[in-house]
Amino acid sequence: AAYKCCVKGCTNKGSISHRFPNPRTRLDLLQKWIKVIGSDQFNEMSSNDIHYKKRICSIHFSSGCYSPGTKVLNVNAVPSLNLMLINDISTTDTNDSPSIEGVIETINCSVNYVVLNDIPCTSTSSESPYIHTTNDETFFGLSGFKLLDSVEKNDVLPFTNSMHEHDDVVKKSNLKKKSQNNGMLNKIGICHSKLLTPKCKSLYGTGVMLQKLLRTEKKKCQTFKDRLKAAEKFSDKYLDSKIIGCMTPAAAIFTKLQLRETKNSPKGRRFTLEEKLLSLSLYKQSTKSYRLLSKLFILPARKTLSTLLSQIPISTGLDKNLLKVLKENVKTLKEKEKCCVVLFDEVSLEPQLQYDDNVGCIVGFEDNGLDRTQRFADHSLVFMIKGITKKFKQPISYTFCESSTKRYDLANQIRNVLKAVHLSGLKVVGTICDQGTTNTAAINILINDTKSFYLRQNQEYNDTFYEIDCGVERIKVVHLYDCPHLLKGIRNNLLSKNLMFTINGHQREACWKDIVDLYELDSVVQDVKMLPRLTREHVIPGEIKKMKVKNASQVFTKNIMNQKAEDTAILCLFFDKLFDSVNGSYDKVVDGKIFRTAVKPNSPHHQLWRETLKVLDTMYFVNPVSKERSKPQPPTLKNWVKTIKDVTLTLTYLNSTGFQTICSTMRNCGVRSLLLRNFNQDSLENMFGALRALGYRNNNPNCMMFASAYKTLLLNNL
Numbered sequence: 001a002a003y004k005c006c007v008k009g010c011t012n013k014g015s016i017s018h019r020f021p022n023p024r025t026r027l028d029l030l031q032k033w034i035k036v037i038g039s040d041q042f043n044e045m046s047s048n049d050i051h052y053k054k055r056i057c058s059i060h061f062s063s064g065c066y067s068p069g070t071k072v073l074n075v076n077a078v079p080s081l082n083l084m085l086i087n088d089i090s091t092t093d094t095n096d097s098p099s100i101e102g103v104i105e106t107i108n109c110s111v112n113y114v115v116l117n118d119i120p121c122t123s124t125s126s127e128s129p130y131i132h133t134t135n136d137e138t139f140f141g142l143s144g145f146k147l148l149d150s151v152e153k154n155d156v157l158p159f160t161n162s163m164h165e166h167d168d169v170v171k172k173s174n175l176k177k178k179s180q181n182n183g184m185l186n187k188i189g190i191c192h193s194k195l196l197t198p199k200c201k202s203l204y205g206t207g208v209m210l211q212k213l214l215r216t217e218k219k220k221c222q223t224f225k226d227r228l229k230a231a232e233k234f235s236d237k238y239l240d241s242k243i244i245g246c247m248t249p250a251a252a253i254f255t256k257l258q259l260r261e262t263k264n265s266p267k268g269r270r271f272t273l274e275e276k277l278l279s280l281s282l283y284k285q286s287t288k289s290y291r292l293l294s295k296l297f298i299l300p301a302r303k304t305l306s307t308l309l310s311q312i313p314i315s316t317g318l319d320k321n322l323l324k325v326l327k328e329n330v331k332t333l334k335e336k337e338k339c340c341v342v343l344f345d346e347v348s349l350e351p352q353l354q355y356d357d358n359v360g361c362i363v364g365f366e367d368n369g370l371d372r373t374q375r376f377a378d379h380s381l382v383f384m385i386k387g388i389t390k391k392f393k394q395p396i397s398y399t400f401c402e403s404s405t406k407r408y409d410l411a412n413q414i415r416n417v418l419k420a421v422h423l424s425g426l427k428v429v430g431t432i433c434d435q436g437t438t439n440t441a442a443i444n445i446l447i448n449d450t451k452s453f454y455l456r457q458n459q460e461y462n463d464t465f466y467e468i469d470c471g472v473e474r475i476k477v478v479h480l481y482d483c484p485h486l487l488k489g490i491r492n493n494l495l496s497k498n499l500m501f502t503i504n505g506h507q508r509e510a511c512w513k514d515i516v517d518l519y520e521l522d523s524v525v526q527d528v529k530m531l532p533r534l535t536r537e538h539v540i541p542g543e544i545k546k547m548k549v550k551n552a553s554q555v556f557t558k559n560i561m562n563q564k565a566e567d568t569a570i571l572c573l574f575f576d577k578l579f580d581s582v583n584g585s586y587d588k589v590v591d592g593k594i595f596r597t598a599v600k601p602n603s604p605h606h607q608l609w610r611e612t613l614k615v616l617d618t619m620y621f622v623n624p625v626s627k628e629r630s631k632p633q634p635p636t637l638k639n640w641v642k643t644i645k646d647v648t649l650t651l652t653y654l655n656s657t658g659f660q661t662i663c664s665t666m667r668n669c670g671v672r673s674l675l676l677r678n679f680n681q682d683s684l685e686n687m688f689g690a691l692r693a694l695g696y697r698n699n700n701p702n703c704m705m706f707a708s709a710y711k712t713l714l715l716n717n718l
Contacts, residue, residue, distance in 0.1 A: 003055035007037055007083060010057065017055035018073055023047035032078050253278050261298045271300050280305045281716045284694040284709065310358040312711050317369015318397050318420050326394065330425035336670050337390040341430045342417060343684045344383045346404060347691070351376040352702035364703045368399040368409060375402045377703055381410070383417045384684050385426065389671055393683045395714055396421065400703055407441035414442060418468045422475055430478040432681055434485040435635055443479045481639045482681040483582045487575065489636035493621055495541050497630055502618040503570060511624060514565030515539055578612055581605045582643070585677040598673045609644050616641045687713060
């Protein structure tokens with residue numbers, strides 16, 4: 001070794017010697033080394049002198065003190081082997097063993113500004129603790145010290161370092177500044193540049209200058225990065241506030257998609273769920289158009305959309321996941337916004353069997369969600385909920401059936417749907433359907449069950465409502481018929497029969513021939529027509545589209561009749577006012593239609609309905625030739641009377657049920673104005689139209705196509 005080992009009694013030669021830790025950076029480690037070796041030989045020496053002049057040979061360090069594969073000490077290495085001071089202490093006679101105060105006083109030293117104070121002994125036993133040599137750091141982080149108490153082996157000698165705090169803070173700050181200023185010199189063990197040779201001084205100056213340039217460039221780079229991030233954030237905010245904020249939600253999603261994914265490779269593009277749903281709606285509208293759009297814009301592949309549809313576990317019957325989502329959304333609604341009606345209707349399908357590999361079954365048989373039969377399905381029954389005061393609609397269930405759903409099966413499905421909707425938090429106040437025979441029979445089953453329940457309870461009952469048992473409570477539901485279908489039924493029967501009615505004490509007879517004659521007379525002069533709204537599809541029986549409500553409602557309007565057919569004109573005016581009163585969609589009067597407004601306690605609808613009921617009670621259809629009553633009479637007239645009675649009794653708050661129950665429920669929720677257009681099947685009919693229009697014009701889809709289109713519309717809430 002170039003330096004003599006400073007450990008007392010060490011005579012080793014030829015081993016590698018190690019310098020004491022630098023006090024500027026590792027003063028605490030330097031103190032540990034001094035404590036381990038003994039401080040008596042370092043009296044009157046500064047810490048810098050110890051660092052530069054004293055060495056310790058390698059035999060005093062364990063193998064764990066070296067960095068793996070090198071002869072360099074690690075940063076926390078402390079000498080712990082072959083220390084004569086410790087051996088001398090440990091081999092002393094036990095009778096003459098020094099006290100702990102003596103040991104600490106022996107180790108106590110003053111290095112620069114650090115002072116170790118004497119520590120009083122905590123043990124009064126005659127057997128003083130001894131210090132033995134060890135390789136573990138157990139004495140407050142100092143290697144080679146271990147205290148064993150003869151009475152209590154787990155007692156640890158308390159030990160604290162007393163230091164001048166003010167001088168310590170000042171000197172450490174000075175050392176930190178010097179270490180920052182002389183970083184390159186510290187690496188070669190020189191404290192000042194004056195000790196360098198002229199050539200080294202020149203190189204040192206160049207290095208300092210390069211370091212300054214490096215720090216400047218790093219600062220510029222960091223500043224540029226911050227500015228770039230700020231610019232990106234500003235551009236996103238500007239885009240959202242100025243451009244995307246003015247777009248529709250669909251346009252905003254599409255624009256963000258193009259801006260984000262245009263720079264990415266086709267295999268590296270990722271799409272959000274909203275973007276996939278938007279693309280799915282485009283794809284279902286027209287596959288050819290979607291292929292063209294995919295070439296012009298960034299859109300998900302067809303396989304991605306098919307995978308999305310296959311991952312949606314929606315099948316026939318009530319879906320638990322859909323009800324769970326519905327229940328969460330209902331929690332955000334106000335009490336008066338929870339009132340709703342349940343619509344149900346059937347749509348025609350093409351009988352066809354197809355295997356669905358996603359669920360592993362054949363689609364095309366009868367399936368009500370609980371049972372499947374081997375009969376081919378050619379219709380689908382759909383249930384939908386629709387808000388009364390808040391605009392929302394949601395398909396809730398669909399099933400497949402042959403010809404038409406059986407009445408008992410339909411009654412059970414109505415019970416299950418109403419119970420599920422009620423448990424979701426919504427308030428069902430009514431059900432609405434058309435005048436189908438099966439629908440009427442199913443409602444009669446529910447009414448008879450309710451009647452039986454009231455008889456068992458010895459309570460009075462009228463057949464204007466039915467009740468559903470929801471477990472804890474029974475909910476009262478009013479059934480209504482779709483008014484547009486009622487008007488269409490009047491028109492269809494009037495094509496082949498004459499309608500007799502009494503108004504203002506005079507019996508009158510309306511016939512469809514008067515309307516045909518008026519249309520032919522008005523069509524003589526093509527350029528000047530008194531009735532521009534009427535076409536052959538409205539008037540000519542062979543060309544009339546009997547399923548279109550629009551054609552029926554446009555015939556029964558006050559602007560089409562002349563004075564030659566007074567009875568028919570009076571009938572048209574009568575149904576024009578009646579249909580407006582049950583189809584109001586505005587609070588204010590529009591186009592002079594005073595009855596096509598919201599129904600309120602003091603609105604003019606009540607007087608109209610009281611007069612209307614008298615006329616409807618006198619109506620019946622007769623044979624145009626024999627003038628005999630038609631047998632049986634169409635149910636349209638009876639259903640009109642039932643609907644208007646319910647409306648009248650409801651809105652005049654008489655002691656009855658039907659619409660009164662609906663209005664009472666709405667009144668309890670703070671609603672005193674009703675738009676009766678919300679009590680029809682328009683939402684369900686619009687859904688059927690959208691189902692037939694997806695992909696291409698398909699008026700008669702099969703069960704597989706219906707299920708796929710149902711999922712698409714359900715996801716997009718169309």
